[in-house]
Amino acid sequence: MNAIVVENLSKQYTLPKRSKGGGMGTKKTQNTQGNVQAVDSIGFKVKKGEIFGFLGPNGAGKTTTIRMMTGVLKPTAGKIKIFGLDAWKNQIAVKQVIGNVPEMANTYLSFSGWQNLMFIGELYGVSKEERIKRAENLLKRFDLYEKRDVKTKKYSKGMQQRLLLCMALMSNPKILFLDEPTSGLDVQSAKIIKQIIREYNERGVTIFLTTHDMEVANELCHRIAIINHGKIISLDTPDNIKRLIQEHQAIDIYFTNGVKRQDIEKLPTVKEVQEIKNGFRVIIENIHDSICELVEFIKESNATIKNLNTHEPKLEEAFLKIIERGSKNE
Amino acid sequence: MSEEMIPLEKTRTSTFTTQMKRSFIIAKKDLKIYYNKPPVLIQGIFFPIILFIAMTVGRNVQPLYLISGLMAMTIFLTSTSIGPIVFPWESMRRTFERLITCPISIKTILLGSVWSSFIYGILFSLIPLILGMIFLSMELTISLAIVILGIIMAGFAFACFGLILSVPSTDTPGNTMIFTILIKFPLIFISPLFMAISSSPLAFISPLTYFIDIVNVGLGDISVFGSFGILLDAGILLAFGFGFLYLSFALHGKTLEKRFRG
Ligand SMILES: Nc1ncnc2c1ncn2[C@@H]1O[C@H](COP(=O)(O)OP(=O)(O)OP(=O)(O)O)[C@@H](O)[C@H]1O
Ligand SMILES: [Mg+2]
Numbered sequence: 001m002n003a004i005v006v007e008n009l010s011k012q013y014t015l016p017k018r019s020k021g022g023g024m025g026t027k028k029t030q031n032t033q034g035n036v037q038a039v040d041s042i043g044f045k046v047k048k049g050e051i052f053g054f055l056g057p058n059g060a061g062k063t064t065t066i067r068m069m070t071g072v073l074k075p076t077a078g079k080i081k082i083f084g085l086d087a088w089k090n091q092i093a094v095k096q097v098i099g100n101v102p103e104m105a106n107t108y109l110s111f112s113g114w115q116n117l118m119f120i121g122e123l124y125g126v127s128k129e130e131r132i133k134r135a136e137n138l139l140k141r142f143d144l145y146e147k148r149d150v151k152t153k154k155y156s157k158g159m160q161q162r163l164l165l166c167m168a169l170m171s172n173p174k175i176l177f178l179d180e181p182t183s184g185l186d187v188q189s190a191k192i193i194k195q196i197i198r199e200y201n202e203r204g205v206t207i208f209l210t211t212h213d214m215e216v217a218n219e220l221c222h223r224i225a226i227i228n229h230g231k232i233i234s235l236d237t238p239d240n241i242k243r244l245i246q247e248h249q250a251i252d253i254y255f256t257n258g259v260k261r262q263d264i265e266k267l268p269t270v271k272e273v274q275e276i277k278n279g280f281r282v283i284i285e286n287i288h289d290s291i292c293e294l295v296e297f298i299k300e301s302n303a304t305i306k307n308l309n310t311h312e313p314k315l316e317e318a319f320l321k322i323i324e325r326g327s328k329n330e
Numbered sequence: 331m332s333e334e335m336i337p338l339e340k341t342r343t344s345t346f347t348t349q350m351k352r353s354f355i356i357a358k359k360d361l362k363i364y365y366n367k368p369p370v371l372i373q374g375i376f377f378p379i380i381l382f383i384a385m386t387v388g389r390n391v392q393p394l395y396l397i398s399g400l401m402a403m404t405i406f407l408t409s410t411s412i413g414p415i416v417f418p419w420e421s422m423r424r425t426f427e428r429l430i431t432c433p434i435s436i437k438t439i440l441l442g443s444v445w446s447s448f449i450y451g452i453l454f455s456l457i458p459l460i461l462g463m464i465f466l467s468m469e470l471t472i473s474l475a476i477v478i479l480g481i482i483m484a485g486f487a488f489a490c491f492g493l494i495l496s497v498p499s500t501d502t503p504g505n506t507m508i509f510t511i512l513i514k515f516p517l518i519f520i521s522p523l524f525m526a527i528s529s530s531p532l533a534f535i536s537p538l539t540y541f542i543d544i545v546n547v548g549l550g551d552i553s554v555f556g557s558f559g560i561l562l563d564a565g566i567l568l569a570f571g572f573g574f575l576y577l578s579f580a581l582h583g584k585t586l587e588k589r590f591r592g
Contacts (some may be wrong), residue, residue: 070431073587095433102427110363122355123432125348
């Protein structure tokens with residue numbers, strides 16, 4: 001079952017006349033009229049009960065996509081269905097069943113944590129009795145209960161973010177939208193937030209998140225879409241995305257006596273050699289074949305190995321590689 | 331793969347009554363958060379006092395016009411002090427996106443600002459009224475019902491007017507302040523404050539004039555529009571109110587996108 005269906009979704013921002021042609025980092029995505037094509041006919045489906053991650057560099061269009069899904073922005077073209085309802089035309093009904101933590105959002109600083117939760121709960125039509133019950137549970141779960149009557153201007157960034165997540169959960173949403181939920185947070189807050197994302201997902205809440213943090217995506221997401229310049233360039237499980245760059249494995253090797261770069265480059269299984277501090281990074285395709293070959297080579301050339309590390313492809317690297325490849329193909 | 335559907339009628343959340351109820355919840359929030367913010371205090375309390383002193387000291391003003399003028403200035407300035415800063419303030423503080431992704435429309439948020447401005451304006455305009463009743467009761471014959479009718483009509487009209495003032499600036503309350511002063515002060519100066527309503531055509535552009543006329547009648551004077559003058563005044567204020575409300579719905583719908591940058 002699909003919780004979210006997105007088809008041919010595009011968003012073009014019309015820039016005010018003054019700033020046309022200028023602006024930071026917008027040049028690439030500006031079309032001839034000087035508008036910004038922030039999202040460029042993307043399509044994907046999020047299954048019910050899934051944690052779906054949106055990854056991409058700055059200005060890729062992640063926030064714009066979330067804003068269209070949460071009824072903040074009107075799509076220029078295409079459609080978004082949330083549980084069968086149009087995210088723009090039926091936005092109030094859609095908003096009623098979703099929870100949202102916007103990017104770099106704040107709580108009301110002159111309200112206490114408790115007042116923030118009561119306000120939000122009331123706006124979703126949650127009864128007073130139920131509001132109190134939910135707020136108590138959430139505050140305890142998020143380790144904020146002690147500070148519930150303190151104005152949130154006294155909260156740390158991590159506490160603010162935890163409270164924002166409590167606010168998003170006050171209405172028992174079916175889908176949770178999280179725009180960079182752990183970015184810039186202390187380790188403790190990030191950990192609580194990740195745990196809770198998993199916990200709510202296990203209870204059946206569908207989660208759509210964006211993040212820059214590969215580890216977060218790797219740990220949490222069932223599937224990841226990689227977006228760059230407003231286009232989805234890859235959509236797969238974290239494992240498959242890693243496998244995509246399996247050919248980009250590397251061995252870092254350090255010798256005590258002078259081995260020449262050209263000699264290593266000559267080996268058949270070696271794709272590329274980069275010089276690193278006191279050694280070489282050898283880009284290979286297959287760990288086993290290359291190590292055997294290197295050992296052979298070392299025996300023959302009477303060299304001595306000081307140290308050798310294999311380099312597992314990190315999701316981060318996969319991500320960069322895919323983006324690189326995507327922009328070359330453009 | 332099928333989609334789970336949410337039946338629209340089951341959510342019962344976009345109906346007029348739910349949205350109205352939610353606009354009151356927003357008004358409560360606006361009042362609690364914005365009543366003591368510097369731009370609100372400066373425009374809502376400081377300016378009426380300063381202007382009152384500047385416009386009356388050394389002039390021989392009739393008690394009746396003193397009260398109606400002060401009430402007009404107070405209700406105009408206070409009920410237009412909260413509305414204009416809510417949107418830019420919430421954009422600046424980054425609470426706006428969270429608010430607008432609650433199950434409400436932008437109209438509901440705007441209506442919330444109207445109610446909060448309305449209540450704030452009414453509370454403050456009662457101060458000169460009460461002062462007048464205490465100190466000038468000998469010289470005035472006060473019909474409270476008429477005065478209160480005027481306060482309610484004007485409070486609504488001015489609260490709606492305030493919403494339009496927050497259209498141009500997206501996330502800088504300071505700019506909104508400057509813009510609102512540029513609009514509000516000329517309106518005050520063309521209004522017949524602390525004097526009889528003359529037939530100067532310029533005065534009739536200002537919605538304040540119609541409020542002053544009602545209050546004048548409520549304090550024992552006669553309307554410049556003749557015997558049913560106050561009904562005309564009330565009608566015009568109401569028309570101003572709905573006109574401004576409609577305009578603000580349209581304009582804010584257009585500028586909304588600009589409030590969400592980066
Ligand atoms: N309100 C706006 N008006 C004009 N252009 C905008 C607006 N919001 C975003 N943009 C532009 O649209 C593009 C996509 O922005 P978006 O915020 O969606 O990216 P993002 O992937 O969320 O980036 P980040 O990782 O920095 O949060 C960028 O080029 C940005 O400059
Ligand atoms: Mg973003």
